[in-house]
Amino acid sequence: MFFSxxxxxxxxxxARTISPLLSPRLRQSSAANRALGVKFEQGNHPPxxxxxxxxxxxxxxxxxxxxxxHGEYNYVAGNHMMLRFLxxxxxxERLDRARQVIVSALIHPDxxxxxxxxELASLTPLPSIGASLPMNFQVPSAEDxxxxxxxxxxxxxxxxxxxxxxxxxxxxxxxxxxTAHARTVDQAIDALENWIRNPAATPEEIQGTFFRxxxxxxxxxxxxxxxxxxxxxxxxxxxEELCLQGYVYTFxxxxxxxxxxxxxxxxxxYIAALKTVSKHNQLNNMRMFAxxxxxxxxxxxxxxxALQDQxxxxxxxxxxxxxxxxxxxxxxxxxxxxxxxxxxxxxxFGQNIETEAPGGSMDGAIGAFSSVAxxxxxxxxxxxxxLM
Numbered sequence: 001m002f003f004s005x006x007x008x009x010x011x012x013x014x015a016r017t018i019s020p021l022l023s024p025r026l027r028q029s030s031a032a033n034r035a036l037g038v039k040f041e042q043g044n045h046p047p048x049x050x051x052x053x054x055x056x057x058x059x060x061x062x063x064x065x066x067x068x069x070h071g072e073y074n075y076v077a078g079n080h081m082m083l084r085f086l087x088x089x090x091x092x093e094r095l096d097r098a099r100q101v102i103v104s105a106l107i108h109p110d111x112x113x114x115x116x117x118x119e120l121a122s123l124t125p126l127p128s129i130g131a132s133l134p135m136n137f138q139v140p141s142a143e144d145x146x147x148x149x150x151x152x153x154x155x156x157x158x159x160x161x162x163x164x165x166x167x168x169x170x171x172x173x174x175x176x177x178x179t180a181h182a183r184t185v186d187q188a189i190d191a192l193e194n195w196i197r198n199p200a201a202t203p204e205e206i207q208g209t210f211f212r213x214x215x216x217x218x219x220x221x222x223x224x225x226x227x228x229x230x231x232x233x234x235x236x237x238x239x240e241e242l243c244l245q246g247y248v249y250t251f252x253x254x255x256x257x258x259x260x261x262x263x264x265x266x267x268x269x270y271i272a273a274l275k276t277v278s279k280h281n282q283l284n285n286m287r288m289f290a291x292x293x294x295x296x297x298x299x300x301x302x303x304x305x306a307l308q309d310q311x312x313x314x315x316x317x318x319x320x321x322x323x324x325x326x327x328x329x330x331x332x333x334x335x336x337x338x339x340x341x342x343x344x345x346x347x348x349f350g351q352n353i354e355t356e357a358p359g360g361s362m363d364g365a366i367g368a369f370s371s372v373a374x375x376x377x378x379x380x381x382x383x384x385x386x387l388m
Contacts, residue, residue, distance in 0.1 A: 011374035012066055014105075017238035017388040019060035019230040021165035026057060028384065029139045042146065049142035051151055052115045053158035059117070059227060062235050063105040064242060068098040069370040072328050073342070079359050082369040083326050099329070102247060102341045103372045105353075106235050108254040109227065111261040114215070117227075118260050120159055121219040123175040123210065130164030130171050133157065166226040168207050175218055182218045183211040185262045191221075192268040196275055196302050203229075203276060213261055221269075228273035236277055238388050239285070239341065246285050246338030248331070250318050252292040252345055252362070253299070267296050275306035283310050287335035292318040342366065 018027050042048075071082035085097035110116035145151050164170045183191065188211035195201045209221040239247055253267050289307060293299050304315045314332065324330045329340060344353050345362045354373045356364030367373045377383075 011371040013380060013382045013385055014063040014065045014375050015238060015242060015386040015388055016384070017062045017064065017234040019234055021162065021230065022057065022060055023133050023135065023137055025137055025139055026133070027061075027387065029054075042148070047142050047146050049145065051145055051155050051158070052119065053155035053162075055110060056116050056120050056162065057158065059107060059109060060230050060234065062107075062231070062238065063376060064235075064238050065103045065105070065372050065375045066242075067101055067103045067370050067372045067375060069101050069103075069342070069366065069372075070096055070098050071369045072322070072326065073362065073365055074327055075362075080362055080365045082358060082365045084369065100339065101370075102239070102243060102339045103366060103370070104235055104239070104341055104343050105346065105376065106231060106343055107346050108257040109224070109266060110257055111254075111266070112257050112259050114217075114260060117224075118213075118217060118219070120162060121223045121227075122217040123172055123178065123220070125174060125176070127174045127177075128163055128172040129160065130162075130167060131157075131160045132164045133161045163223070166223045166230075167220060168204075168222065172220055172223070178210045178218060181210075183209070183221075185211055185213060185265055187211065188221055189262070189265050189268055192265070192272050193302060196268070196272055196305050206272075215260065219261075224269050225272060228269045229276055232270065232273040232277050236281075236283060236286075240281075240283060241388070243285050243339050243341075246287045246335060247341050248288045248290065248321065248335050248338050249286055249341045250290045250292070250321075250343070252318070252343060253296060254345075255295070264296055267299055268302065271299070271302045271306045274303070278307050278309050283307075283313065286310065286313050287338045288314045288316060288321070288332055290316050290318040290321050344372070 069082075071084040074081050074083050085099075087096050111118055140150070140154060145154065163172060188209075191209070195205060203225065206225050207222050210218050211221055212218050239249070253270075254263055258266055289303060291299055291303055300315060300317065307313050307315055314334075316332075321332055322329055331338070331340075343362075344366045346353065353363045353367035353376060356367065358365045358368035
């Protein structure tokens with residue numbers, strides 16, 4: 001495809017797929033508001049409007065954008081970059097080349113520090129009792145959130161709401177109740193891998209299981225599995241509905257957002273959730289699942305097991321479909337007309353796709369060389385016109 005600088009084009013709005021655990025008012029707030037790249041900080045001007053548990057709630061909102069991208073993303077020697085497509089040779093009207101893609105703003109669970117997903121999933125000295133928000137719940141103003149006591153109480157209520165929807169018993173035990181039998185991270189990974197291998201495994205087997213991270217916190221494996229399940233179900237249901245011509249799904253595992261937890265564990269949680277979705281749904285429009293296995297070489301065999309009921313889906317390394325000149329995308333056989341699905345790999349506080357320089361992150365690279373930022377711009381009047 002080609003774009004002409006002289007032709008006026010309007011970027012389409014995004015579709016937003018939202019988990020049912022968000023109430024109607026939370027749906028509106030979470031779909032429209034995101035912070036600019038930081039956890040909540042007191043005293044900023046203008047004041048921060050997104051609390052840390054609101055950032056956790058953004059895990060369950062996934063914008064899907066039909067976009068034009070003007071180059072091939074690459075990561076070289078620690079730098080994020082976009083290798084621009086060469087323009088056409090037409091002397092009278094030089095056109096920029098662009099590829100039509102789907103960009104999914106599925107976010108990685110935010111384990112960058114202890115303030116978001118670690119806070120949500122960790123056990124505390126007292127039991128954490130879940131409680132759903134009332135239907136008439138009102139999202140407080142940014143001004144109210146500046147008060148530390150108010151903000152702490154508000155985040156407590158949001159955490160209780162998520163616990164009610166992500167844990168079967170609707171509560172987490174006190175930490176001393178499970179200290180003696182909490183698993184190590186390696187044991188948790190082994191348990192998930194055995195679960196993925198077992199065709200008869202059910203989500204009930206993950207209920208009431210806990211593990212200890214290196215910093216000492218004990219986390220609920222069940223909560224994190226169900227969190228991943230909401231994400232996978234949300235995203236793939238939207239892609240199946242929107243990409244009738246088929247799609248080639250690519251996935252890059254977390255790095256910076258896995259600082260407080262083992263990235264392999266997050267990958268296995270994602271794959272376990274994918275297995276659950278695949279077992280109960282036909283992904284008719286998925287043509288290929290291409291995983292970036294640079295830091296997790298064994299992931300592909302577990303992905304193949306997770307997708308074994310999708311006989312038409314090829315599981316492969318992400319690099320295997322970027323074999324053209326300069327690392328260019330080459331549509332795999334049987335998927336020539338399918339849309340390529342990219343991810344900007346942000347967290348619950350990320351609108352870096354709007355603001356960051358292209359070399360700072362995948363977010364910034366895609367934002368600087370595509371129409372995605374225009375589709376996600378928060379001042380659009382139609383931003384929330386397509387909620388799924």
